């Protein structure tokens with residue numbers, strides 16, 4: 668069976684995360700504009716949950732101050748392609764983004780307390796237990812007032828309540844594939 672490294676090389680990192688169409692730039696910009704409109708400031712720490720090949724990450728890293736971007740994903744290969752081709756080594760050295768490779772949401776490895784979080788195109792890939800694990804582990808490291816965003820379906824409100832977040836359904840956020848957004852605010 669083809670391993671992940673070979674598959675990413677064969678199909679390309681953009682197509683692997685589902686973005687090898689006209690939507691790559693649009694979804695990159697959408698994530699970035701959305702969080703800036705929500706109040707993300709350059710000095711604030713952001714965790715990009717399932718950052719993949721930095722579709723949003725490259726925009727966030729360039730905008731944020733050094734050391735303020737935290738990216739976590741289960742595929743190291745996607746992060747490598749993201750840094751090498753979407754971000755570039757100069758910005759990597761200047762902004763010092765930090766990455767954790769994990770498939771079980773080990774946010775504690777950052778040893779940081781994010782104020783903003785986003786999980787773009789993640790929760791529809793996870794089972795209910797994994798969504799709860801993600802929200803629960805993020806809740807335990809999040810800074811007071813932390814706000815986490817994920818596009819989702821209605822059951823996401825229940826996940827939030829069970830894992831200590833106050834949910835606010837946002838719904839439409841101009842996603843080209845009509846995905847919806849929910850905001851989790853730490854209690």
Ligand SMILES: C[S@@+](CC[C@H](N)C(=O)[O-])C[C@H]1O[C@@H](n2cnc3c(N)ncnc32)[C@H](O)[C@@H]1O
Nearest residue numbers: 684717718719722740741742769770771787788
């Ligand atoms: C559709 S891609 C979205 C990536 C990125 N957020 C973006 O907007 O391009 C889904 C990502 O979720 C990651 N992923 C899936 N399950 C995960 C898990 N349990 N822990 C961390 N990352 C996971 C995949 O490796 C992939 O990068």
